[in-house]
Amino acid sequence: MSKVTAPKKVVLAYSGGLDTSIILKWLQTEYGCEVVTFTADLGQGEELEPARVKAELMGIPPENIYIEDVREEFVRDFVFPMFRANAVYEGLYLLGTSIARPLISKRLVEIAAEVGADAVAHGATGKGNDQVRFELAAYALNPDIKVIAPWREWDLSSRTKLLEFAEEHQIPVAKDKRGEAPFSVDANLLHTSSEGKVLEDPAEMAPDYVYQRTVAPEDAPDTPEFVEIGFERGDAVSINGEAMSPATILTKLNELGGNHGCGRLDLVEGRFVGMKSRGIYETPGGTLLLEAHRGIESITLDRGAAHLKDELMPRYAELIYNGFWYSPEREMLQAAIDKSQEHVTGTVKLKLYKGSARTVGRWSDHSLYSEAHVTFEDDGGAYDQKDAAGFIQLNALRLKLLAARNKRLK
């Protein structure tokens, strides 16, 4: 493996939790380097100020503590562009974790430039996708940056050793963190993912207590709720007629979807690093957004554009999953996708009920749907059925030539 020479100043993605606190201390003790902490509000639903207090307790001077609310940037520049593509990984996963990593790396690298740090550090393990996503993004943004991934380097390979290290260095450990969590969680404004431990047998149904952000469909209201989502150029801009900012819209959709038990997913997926893993995902707002986006595209997007998008999508989703957000090929696909969204403007009506979100109506000034053409009634000459005969004959011609060839050779 590449030897990284000891860093002098490191910007650490710091949550304030036990693990990244141990990393903070380990960076100080292992490398004797200056540490800058970056704590971002991505909508994970945790207070950020405790992270500041903890960082200060561990000797980080105030000017080295960065705490930022990046929710609007997250939704506007990462989540929304991805939803323009209707991106799902392996048919089902809405990429809630994947899409957050590039933004964190971007800020780490930017802060490193501001404070003159030569390295960034993250708390992702050596088995997962997140290390790849963090590091590819960092290198793509600054080819000279060093990336420290303590989980791949240190020998704190068991819970016991970690707690010993914490104790030794007087890192406070909350009582509920003394035992091991029954599963591991990642959360942001787009989703909550849970994996590991009690979830490791994919034959076993996930226990109810794993779900944190959505009510069980069984506990959702007994009457459906209808919601209208307005779009402009492919992005959601309003709910029930009320214009909102990107992060506000996603927050509101999460609330609506969560109340109705929407967006739960139990998935076994293929990781970029080669093994399969099982995750429980909750993406209430994203699930509504995807359904509605497909709904508005269905009337505003030409078939040629729509089908090309569908063919490009799996590759696009794979790139994001694998950590190639900042790659020329993702940017090429984004250019194609964005080009298609110029007229994806209008409104979709969804029905939310007991875990499902379904389009039940859609309308738009930009609609390509032509009742005049499709009607079973007299269409006033909009469409000449006789054209279909020629259309079929010429589409059939190569098939006829094939059939004649095969017949001849029999």
Added chain:
Amino acid sequence: MSKVTAPKKVVLAYSGGLDTSIILKWLQTEYGCEVVTFTADLGQGEELEPARVKAELMGIPPENIYIEDVREEFVRDFVFPMFRANAVYEGLYLLGTSIARPLISKRLVEIAAEVGADAVAHGATGKGNDQVRFELAAYALNPDIKVIAPWREWDLSSRTKLLEFAEEHQIPVAKDKRGEAPFSVDANLLHTSSEGKVLEDPAEMAPDYVYQRTVAPEDAPDTPEFVEIGFERGDAVSINGEAMSPATILTKLNELGGNHGCGRLDLVEGRFVGMKSRGIYETPGGTLLLEAHRGIESITLDRGAAHLKDELMPRYAELIYNGFWYSPEREMLQAAIDKSQEHVTGTVKLKLYKGSARTVGRWSDHSLYSEAHVTFEDDGGAYDQKDAAGFIQLNALRLKLLAARNKRLK
């Protein structure tokens, strides 16, 4: 348009309904040709014997009346191969109508060969996709066959004219057919589709009475039901441990899904002939089958194969939608897909509840899921986290070279 010289003997796809009865008579009177009727049980849920009676009443001799139960062939040779691909058109449509047409054409052409007919005829209109599907399949199977599409030829352009023609030729018209149906229906073992008339405004929610095969989610049982679907080499072979034939499985899944309100879809789609149309689809069993098939693939299919399948799927679905079932490129894709299914064997547990069907567990002797590799616990050396560093470095190399280039040029 191609001029078709008058046929001498025609095999007609005959439902026994009013429209195809009028076609039958029109073929006799317009072309003075002998007519052979073919009525297939594709699981549309209608009695077939009345069609025999009606055909006889219209003067078709018994040897010219073909009535066949093709449900097993339909599911085994058409539906199941398609589901191996996880095929959905425009992200959502399970292709229930599209996949039935090639089978009907195949039998029409085969019967034509048996009885020495020079033409086949169908009752699809000139605005839809079905005419294309019928005809491309027919031409691909016999390049010399004539295809008669009366709706594109005759001048019976209004309901009134049709009824007049029926009356004039003493075709019995059921009382409930005197008025116009509020929408048009197509059904087979895979799905029921409804379109036209009351459904023509895509902004308007479809009325309840349109749905014919699924209960409303609101009326479905208040407790979830769990069902286990067994697969072998990509095809469903059992339900809750009981082995069944293909058509029996789909029938049973329809019952299960229908009871729980699963598989309803309200869609605006892009037709091959160029306009958009709105359809209401009910595919209860197919919806369960797709979810379960993805579930079993998630543990038995390698990531490389799975992602390639996802990329090929939209094209495959488009080919079926557009009527190219019997084309070299569909067969090429099928060969690739079938190749991937060798180990897609195992069992998936679904939860059915109020309109949704979700995988909650899956297991297989062919599983590629390795708890040893993925575990958060000590993995006994199955995976060396340090490998990830080299993996990331070499994946990053081209991105670093790019970033260095761009930096240099600034």
Added chain:
Amino acid sequence: MSKVTAPKKVVLAYSGGLDTSIILKWLQTEYGCEVVTFTADLGQGEELEPARVKAELMGIPPENIYIEDVREEFVRDFVFPMFRANAVYEGLYLLGTSIARPLISKRLVEIAAEVGADAVAHGATGKGNDQVRFELAAYALNPDIKVIAPWREWDLSSRTKLLEFAEEHQIPVAKDKRGEAPFSVDANLLHTSSEGKVLEDPAEMAPDYVYQRTVAPEDAPDTPEFVEIGFERGDAVSINGEAMSPATILTKLNELGGNHGCGRLDLVEGRFVGMKSRGIYETPGGTLLLEAHRGIESITLDRGAAHLKDELMPRYAELIYNGFWYSPEREMLQAAIDKSQEHVTGTVKLKLYKGSARTVGRWSDHSLYSEAHVTFEDDGGAYDQKDAAGFIQLNALRLKLLAARNKRLK
């Protein structure tokens, strides 16, 4: 077929040749409509002024005669964007005819708007691709325009009838046009294509006299010539260090390539209308341009972008071949391709010799080639070979899990 109501004023794509002169007269006599002629210099190598004289002779008033040199627009807005994609149809054809049609339609439709014409007309036959290209482009630019395709309408189905019509209407017929040409030709600044008649047997070698624009490789100079082509953002901008306009560059490349016998192609291709045809293409300058563009991309384009381009290319080429230049999906692909060209800047050295044009050197300030990384010598730590072990291990992991599964099941 769609009934076109009689046009009142038609803009005709007029070459001044016999066929389009007959069309001009036929439009006047058949429809009694006013005719506007549009004659474009696309680099076909013919004088345009004789077309004006002929049009005037046939009674077209001067204000209805449009004669334009569109060579720069042709190369800049059509040829160059296409070459950014390295587009070849069916592996070999450089799309020289296909890419000219949309430009002609664009001007026809624009002139129609200027002069208040309700229709455009072209001289392409009903068997070829060009009719499709002309008409799809016209309809995409003005959905209400009428398109008149006389070859599909009239009964002048033999050479004799055409000549009779000409005689009857006093259309002058050059002596060498009295007999039938031994093959049919289309030419513009990008290529010359020949097809039909003596070329119709694809087993037979094309006779020498078919080639019009390139010397035979056997007759080319006995010493190679080297040429350096400069690129900026994907487009050629200079030859041997001399900056030139797009059309000037292509003209010069045609001269260079033609002198060395480059760019001859004998191809059987699949037409959009369903049959196969055989064509002889000469694309001397384009052949050099494609080779050089690939050469400059090879050092300036990242592997991820380059491979995505290669995968998108066949679709892109098919769209142009089939006449979908003005379609959302072509524009989406163009957006992706153009995005990739930002750094495709530098110089390529080609060797021209006896029919071949090969890259022998390439250099660029934007180069991604790193001698430091690739060298067999000591690389000073630019690359750590040990990284490769981890890279391989993780790429192998899924294959190992597959192999272990398959072994287990034996």
Added chain:
Amino acid sequence: MSKVTAPKKVVLAYSGGLDTSIILKWLQTEYGCEVVTFTADLGQGEELEPARVKAELMGIPPENIYIEDVREEFVRDFVFPMFRANAVYEGLYLLGTSIARPLISKRLVEIAAEVGADAVAHGATGKGNDQVRFELAAYALNPDIKVIAPWREWDLSSRTKLLEFAEEHQIPVAKDKRGEAPFSVDANLLHTSSEGKVLEDPAEMAPDYVYQRTVAPEDAPDTPEFVEIGFERGDAVSINGEAMSPATILTKLNELGGNHGCGRLDLVEGRFVGMKSRGIYETPGGTLLLEAHRGIESITLDRGAAHLKDELMPRYAELIYNGFWYSPEREMLQAAIDKSQEHVTGTVKLKLYKGSARTVGRWSDHSLYSEAHVTFEDDGGAYDQKDAAGFIQLNALRLKLLAARNKRLK
């Protein structure tokens, strides 16, 4: 990096050259393990028996020396399947090195099973693609095999150290190997590649002495030579009417192509490990084979199949280049490609002249080319030109609806 526990018995890919002899000795001294040598005749044009002598000199017992002629297997099971796909990497490279590696790994793993070895070893460096190809293939065939890559492990990092090691262990060093070669070579029946050292500056033309297998086009005969290649189901089976085995055909085509200076390529390519490298490739026979295969496909393959193949090809080529021959996705693509070749049977006539190989004629009983359809003459009703009107109208419909929408919104 993964720690490999010391192997007990290793099968080494052994050329008999200096480098692999040093590796042989190093394995013995570093690991104290038993070594089995495998030397394959892949058509590289070197005697194999000297390798036996050298192995014996280094103490390898006869039963541990495997020397095999695998040329027929190489062409039949690797080269020909790949050429069915018309595979080229990055538009130009015929994959001559890439396709040989899986076969070598296959035999290494098979021999290891026979002799009870727990490891295999190869002499590829840590910077190139070959290490990846060797190892992915080995792991895919035996997930438990160990792979030793001495170049990534040892500290013999300079030429001087290597020679010292050779001297110390009494490995004979040919005089011409004492100095460094001016470039590095790989050869087999399909191609010769040269890279490194004098070739490292991609701006500089490759010196003449690099080329080893083809005459310079300038030195090729002054008269063209014509050759007819016969195909059956996609594979070449005869030359000028004479049936030959796969390896014999490729040998003969190499001779023909080499004499005429065909198949030289100067390329900068993107390696899987992330950097770009420059190579000089000579693939005389393969170049003829590719041209002829495209030629026979042009008349025997339907457009639908041909275009799908073209779209799949870049991915297929990338998989082979990256070492994923033994992967489910390569096998899926192969299944699709092979399915398409059922009728790719017939003969192609090539013209070889001064470095180029061009199709000038092709014929087949399986031809889909229909002179009746394509002719400019009267076609006797094979094709009704009026069909084209309907074909265009329906292809245009969605474009018209788009244009109307965009017009409406202006």
